[in-house]
Each structure stands twice: as C-alpha cells, then as structure tokens.
Amino acid sequence: MMKWLEERYDLSDLKEFAKKKHVPAHKHELWYYTGGVALFLIAFQFVTGMILALYYVPYFEQAHKSIIEIVTKLNMGWFFRSVHHWGAQLAIGFLFAHLFATLLLKAYRKPRELLWFSGFILMGISIFFGLSGYFLLWDERAFAAVRVATGGLSAIPLIGDTIKAFLRGGIDVTGETLVRFYAFHVCVLPMATLLLLVIHLALVQHHGMSVPISQQGKESRPTPFFPNALYKDAIIWLIVLGIVVTLATLLPPEIGIKADPLAPPPENVKPEWYFLFLFQTLKLFPGDILGLNGEVIAVMLVVLAMGFCFLIPFFDRKSHAGQRSSVFTLIGTLYLAYFIVMTIVGYFS
Amino acid sequence: MKLDYSLVTRRTFLNTLFGGWVATFCAGSLYALWRGAFPTLGKEPDFVVLNAASDYLEIPPNSTKPFAWGGKLGLIFKRSDNTVVALKGVCSHMECNIVYKPENKRFYCPCHKGWFDEFGKNVEGPPPKPLEFFEYRVEDGKLIVHKQGIKVELPKA
Numbered sequence A: 001m002m003k004w005l006e007e008r009y010d011l012s013d014l015k016e017f018a019k020k021k022h023v024p025a026h027k028h029e030l031w032y033y034t035g036g037v038a039l040f041l042i043a044f045q046f047v048t049g050m051i052l053a054l055y056y057v058p059y060f061e062q063a064h065k066s067i068i069e070i071v072t073k074l075n076m077g078w079f080f081r082s083v084h085h086w087g088a089q090l091a092i093g094f095l096f097a098h099l100f101a102t103l104l105l106k107a108y109r110k111p112r113e114l115l116w117f118s119g120f121i122l123m124g125i126s127i128f129f130g131l132s133g134y135f136l137l138w139d140e141r142a143f144a145a146v147r148v149a150t151g152g153l154s155a156i157p158l159i160g161d162t163i164k165a166f167l168r169g170g171i172d173v174t175g176e177t178l179v180r181f182y183a184f185h186v187c188v189l190p191m192a193t194l195l196l197l198v199i200h201l202a203l204v205q206h207h208g209m210s211v212p213i214s215q216q217g218k219e220s221r222p223t224p225f226f227p228n229a230l231y232k233d234a235i236i237w238l239i240v241l242g243i244v245v246t247l248a249t250l251l252p253p254e255i256g257i258k259a260d261p262l263a264p265p266p267e268n269v270k271p272e273w274y275f276l277f278l279f280q281t282l283k284l285f286p287g288d289i290l291g292l293n294g295e296v297i298a299v300m301l302v303v304l305a306m307g308f309c310f311l312i313p314f315f316d317r318k319s320h321a322g323q324r325s326s327v328f329t330l331i332g333t334l335y336l337a338y339f340i341v342m343t344i345v346g347y348f349s
Numbered sequence B: 001m002k003l004d005y006s007l008v009t010r011r012t013f014l015n016t017l018f019g020g021w022v023a024t025f026c027a028g029s030l031y032a033l034w035r036g037a038f039p040t041l042g043k044e045p046d047f048v049v050l051n052a053a054s055d056y057l058e059i060p061p062n063s064t065k066p067f068a069w070g071g072k073l074g075l076i077f078k079r080s081d082n083t084v085v086a087l088k089g090v091c092s093h094m095e096c097n098i099v100y101k102p103e104n105k106r107f108y109c110p111c112h113k114g115w116f117d118e119f120g121k122n123v124e125g126p127p128p129k130p131l132e133f134f135e136y137r138v139e140d141g142k143l144i145v146h147k148q149g150i151k152v153e154l155p156k157a
Helices: A002-008 A012-020 A029-053 A063-072 A077-104 A113-135 A140-153 A160-168 A175-207 A225-250 A273-284 A294-310 A326-348 B010-037 B053-057
Strands: A022-025 A220-224 B047-050 B063-069 B072-078 B084-088 B099-101 B106-109 B114-116 B122-124 B133-139 B142-146
Touching: A012 A225, A022 A029, A022 A225, A029 A077, A029 A175, A029 A225, A063 A077, A077 A113, A077 A225, A077 A273, A077 A326, A113 A140, A113 A175, A113 A273, A113 A294, A140 A160, A140 A175, A140 A273, A140 A294, A160 A175, A220 A225, A273 A294, A273 A326, B047 B063, B053 B063, B053 B072, B053 B142, B072 B142
Parallel strands: none
Antiparallel strands: A022 A220, B047 B142, B063 B072, B072 B084, B084 B133, B099 B106, B106 B114, B114 B122, B133 B142
C-alpha cells in the first residue's frame, strides 16, 4: 500500500515532517489536551448527528413525535440520541476548559491572536449549536429557552430587532423558527465549524504550541508528536468516549411535554447548564435601574464583557511584550470565578 | 503601457474595470442573500374576534382564561372585584408566558421570577414594564378584543 502510493507521490516531505514535529513539555501541558478532546468530540457529534438527521422530522407538528420514535422504535435510536446529547454536553465543557486555560495561560498573546479569535468564534458557534440542537426537541423547556434567548437579543440597541427577526424567522417563535434552527444546526453551523476549525488547526500547526510565560526556559525536552503526543491524545479520547457512552447509557436525556405557544412555561424552568450564568445574570438585574431599563443594561453589560474577552489580546500589553501579566491573570480568574459561581447559583436557585 | 495622452495605464484601467465588476457582483449577491435570509415579517394582530363571549366573561372571579392573540398568549382576567379585563399574557422582560396565581392575586413569570399585580404593574423581579392591556366589547354574542385606541368594525353578514 505505502509502496503503491510512493510510486505515485513523493511522500518524503510528509515523513520528514512527521519525524520533526514536536510539542513542548512543561507542567501545564495537561491543559493542552482539552483542545484535542474538543476536536474529537466535535467529530463525534458530526457522526452521531448524521444518524439522527436521517430520522428527525423538522416540522413543528411532527418534531416532538419523531424524537420519541427515534428513541423507542429505531434500532439503536435511544443510543444515538443519548450519546449525541452527552457528547454535546462534554464538548461544551471541554471547550470552556480549553478557553479558560488559554485565557489564564495567556496563550492568546502575540503571535497567536488569530488563534484566540477563531477559537472564540468557534466557542460561540458551539453554544449556538447547543441552543439550536436543544430547540429541535420542541418541548416546553426548549420553547421557553429559545423565546428568552432570542428575545433577550432584541434588548441590544439598534441591531437587536434585526438579529431577533433573523433568528426567529418572524416576530414570534413558531414552527418557522424550528425549520430555521434545524437549518442552522445541520447546515450553516457545521459548515462554519469546518471552515474555522481548518483555520484554527492550520494556525496551531503554523505557530506550534504556546509555552506559558511562567514555564519559558523551564521546559523539559520537547515530546515528539508521532507517536508520543498522539498516543496520549488517543488514550484521553478513548477515556472520554467511555465517559460519553457510560453517561448516555445510565442517564439518557429526558424529553418534556410538547411545546404549546399559549401554555405557560413549566415552573422553575431553567436552560442548559452553559446558559445558567447568563440566566442568573438576567435574574439579578431589577427592571428599573435609576430610571433606565434594567434588561437593556444587563444585556449590554454581557455584550461588553464578552467583547472585552474577545479582544483581550489587544488589551493585555504586558504579555504581548512577553512579560508576566498579573493584572490579566486576575481578570481571567474573575471571568472564570463569575462563570463558575453564577452557574452554581443558577443551578441551585 | 501608457499612451502619452492617457490619464491611466492600460493595466490600471483594466484592473479598475474588473475590480468594479467584482465589487458590484459581490454587493448584489450579498444584498440578495440578505433579503433571502429574512422572511416577510408578519405583525401582531390589532384585534381578534372570539366566539361565545359568555364563555370568557362568565369565568369565576380571581381567574383567567387564555385565548390566542395571533401567535401569542392573550388572557381574559376577572379580578376578585368582578371587573373583567383583557391583557397580553406575555412578560415584558423576556417574552415568556405569564401565569396568574390566584392565591397571591398576582401574575407570575416562571422564567426569571417576575411578578405583576392585578393591574399589570411590574412589582417584583426583573420585568422592566407593566403588562399590556387590551380593550374589548361584546357584539352579537362575540367578544372583540382589540388594542387600545383602535376602532374595530365587523362587516355585517
């Protein structure tokens, strides 16, 4: 087989590349596996999603029923729905770990700003993946969540209403919104993910792994990528796969009562865990702050905080110059602490 | 190559021509995509006509009855003093449907724990504005619910 290829293509460059590729070794290197795990889980979601897409009916009258049929009648249907659900949960979890590790280890600093931007956008896409995928259930909770998420965006001045209409495909959350979210979930977002992922990975390849400022000069001998780092990756991926399958088997996700636009949302309705920090923030703000609309202030603060985080490579001048930057370690820690505390408060409220 | 009496070289001329063509093409395509991505937006109704007005008006005091206000929830609400009002059952915060709690004599939004009193005033939690009330009248046994300040005349059959 190799011989067949080698007779037709010159593979010496590739072989040379595989031999030369090394990754830095230092005491924070474990965090660098989170990105690989996220990559693995995204691939896993692509494959399991393809199976589900063969049977799901994206029409408001049949969507809910088609999921019940996938789970009850289709061969292995319960399994694929369940692993797709848990794969998504873990993917978002590892993406957050990856993002916060990058933030705290300042891996976004020069020259890797574009890596940070592409990764940040991928994080946003993944969250939107989560929201749109979860809406496809067309149950009461999903309906309330999408009403709030799309309704909240309209609090952004000037462009809010346009975004809301674009996402909803109308003035209300209706069956048309379901078709739209289906199209986002199975077509627009996967394409965007592929494109950005290729850019993200090409950039990783181009720059090599970042070494945290604190570890510079202290690293041990770099690890060869083939096979040492790859094997480590593979081991972790296999463990993660085991966790996904175990969770999927022991804790299959529920599906609520079919959505009814005129019914009140269920008591103490809550979004998925990765929205809890936003949900809790919205609950925190009173309707009226010194005569101003509290909702608009809350949404604007969230947008500003996210904007600042997105542009952080430009604000952090010290790590840009290769110095330790304790102010931004503090800022990063604050972001992480806010996320964790609000998620926990939201979960138990 | 540039002719003596020409302002630009042939290369600049062709690049400008070609660049302009590409820019126009892109702008047109983007505009078409933008238009296509947006459906024709409907609007909220100005009024709805409900058959059997008595079903709505003769509910017990301190209770509500839902009706469809376009795609949104509308509520006929009889206060404990027997006054009947019609309102939009949508929270002014994040558009979740509200629910009436007879024991508190208040409306409640389960999404972010917002409360409104019997007169729709936002009294607790995040809602920034009061609830929206409608007007109504009864005609030939039908209940016509309409937005405030709008005159509705039904065609005579």
